[in-house]
Amino acid sequence: MVKILFFGSNFVSKIYLENLHKNNYKIFVVTTPDAPSFKRQHKFLHPVKIYAKKNNIDFIQIKNFDQDIINIIKKIDFDIGIVVSYGKLIPKSVFNLPKNGTFNIHFSLLPKYRGASPVQYALINGDIETGVTSLYVDDGLDTGDILLQEKLKIYKNDNAEILFNKLIPLGIKIMNKTINLFQKKNVNIKSQTGKISFAPILKKNTGLINWSRNANDIYNQFRGLYIWPGIYSIISYGKLVGKRIKFINIEIFENKSLNRDFGRVFSIEKNKGFTVLCSRGKILVLEVQLEGKLIMSAWLFIQSKLLLVGDVFRSK
Numbered sequence: 117m118v119k120i121l122f123f124g125s126n127f128v129s130k131i132y133l134e135n136l137h138k139n140n141y142k143i144f145v146v147t148t149p150d151a152p153s154f155k156r157q158h159k160f161l162h163p164v165k166i167y168a169k170k171n172n173i174d175f176i177q178i179k180n181f182d183q184d185i186i187n188i189i190k191k192i193d194f195d196i197g198i199v200v201s202y203g204k205l206i207p208k209s210v211f212n213l214p215k216n217g218t219f220n221i222h223f224s225l226l227p228k229y230r231g232a233s234p235v236q237y238a239l240i241n242g243d244i245e246t247g248v249t250s251l252y253v254d255d256g257l258d259t260g261d262i263l264l265q266e267k268l269k270i271y272k273n274d275n276a277e278i279l280f281n282k283l284i285p286l287g288i289k290i291m292n293k294t295i296n297l298f299q300k301k302n303v304n305i306k307s308q309t310g311k312i313s314f315a316p317i318l319k320k321n322t323g324l325i326n327w328s329r330n331a332n333d334i335y336n337q338f339r340g341l342y343i344w345p346g347i348y349s350i351i352s353y354g355k356l357v358g359k360r361i362k363f364i365n366i367e368i369f370e371n372k373s374l375n376r377d378f379g380r381v382f383s384i385e386k387n388k389g390f391t392v393l394c395s396r397g398k399i400l401v402l403e404v405q406l407e408g409k410l411i412m413s414a415w416l417f418i419q420s421k422l423l424l425v426g427d428v429f430r431s432k
Contacts, residue, residue: 117142118299121194121214123202128284130163132200132221135288137171144192145175148203181207189213196298198291199253203232211253216298218253219263221287223280226251226265227308229315230258235279237315239340242332244270246279248287250294252305261305263294275342318345325349325363326432327379331371331397338366349392352379354427356406361429364403364411371397379429389414392429 119142122133129147136143147164168175178185186209197211197218211218224234225247238246247267252260268286270279297303323345325334338347348362369385375393382391382398391398401414406422417423 118196118295119192119194120144120295121146121189121192121197121218123147123197123199123206123218124164125162125203126201127163128201128280130167131284132198132288132291133164133167133173135292136198137167137173139292143173144189144194145173146189146202147175147177149177149179181210186210186213196295197253198295200287200291205257206253208255216303219250219294220253220258220260221291222249222251222258223247223283223287224315225249225267226258226262227310227312229313231315232317233315235283236276236318236340236343237313238270239274239276239279240336242336246270246283248283248290250290251308259308261307263297263303263305264290266290275339277343280343320345323347323362324432325429327392327429328395328431331368331394331399334394334399335366335368338363349379349429351423352428352430354381354424355422356427360407361423362405362407363401364405366402367400369398369400373397377428379431381423381425381427381429384418384425385415387415390418390423390425 120136122136122143123146124133125148133143133145145164145168147162150162165175165177176185176188189210190213194214196216197214199206199218199220206218222234223246224238226249229237235246245267247265249265250263251258252263254260266286268282318341323341325337325347341347346362346364348360350360351357369391374396378393378395380393382393384390385400389401391400403411404414404417405411
């Protein structure tokens with residue numbers, strides 16, 4: 117039986133752990149500590165921990181890889197280490213413990229988009245393809261030699277949620293193929309080649325709209341940040357001056373006009389919502405959330421007369 121040292125913490129990791137468990141591998145899980153849930157002031161259990169407990173899979177939760185933790189892991193003679201959305205760097209003293217080393221499943225065509233948010237940045241930048249890479253874990257950030265890589269087309273209507281739902285099963289396929297290569301002792305590695313780029317951790321203010329960009333760019337920002345943190349803007353002129361509005365759903369209204377007064381509410385579209393000028397083109401806003409309020413259709417929001425044609429959103 118193949119013995120796997122698995123590193124993961126979030127809902128994506130849990131899906132991969134579930135697949136490994138169903139394939140009857142012997143698994144030992146390393147996951148991060150429970151995170152505080154500030155709204156209710158209690159600890160939030162990671163999906164990986166919940167699944168491990170429910171299915172009697174051995175696991176540990178750690179903040180740092182101290183010598184005591186390393187000694188615990190050393191007690192088991194692991195064949196392979198696998199990392200899926202673990203979220204922290206793993207020291208060499210740990211990733212070298214399995215006989216065949218440790219590999220990571222990364223949602224990009226490395227060396228493009230090294231880092232924490234490759235799916236989101238592929239969409240933000242308007243890429244037309246992405247993929248999944250299995251690679252050896254080394255001392256760098258997603259810098260190890262490539263084991264397998266497979267491409268996936270990105271469609272214009274894909275957002276982060278849709279694209280994750282396509283990449284997750286592709287990644288499971290790549291993970292299982294990589295394990296099979298090790299079992300058959302048929303591993304062929306290659307160095308990463310090509311232009312290097314990075315996909316850093318997303319921050320809340322990544323969602324602030326810059327209306328001096330074109331409609332395509334703003335729509336791509338919406339696609340990439342669809343899950344979190346979403347996109348938003350602050351009103352600089354109008355009844356709601358200073359208020360923050362989150363744009364829950366938008367479309368490109370048109371992408372050819374050149375506009376100097378970008379950020380201005382340009383028109384009301386009956387039964388749909390309102391348009392906002394970009395430096396090139398216009399965005400049609402379909403759903404909104406005013407700070408402190410519930411999500412609502414942009415058409416109903418317009419009926420409140422709190423936002424009018426001529427009001428202006430602040431440019432970044």
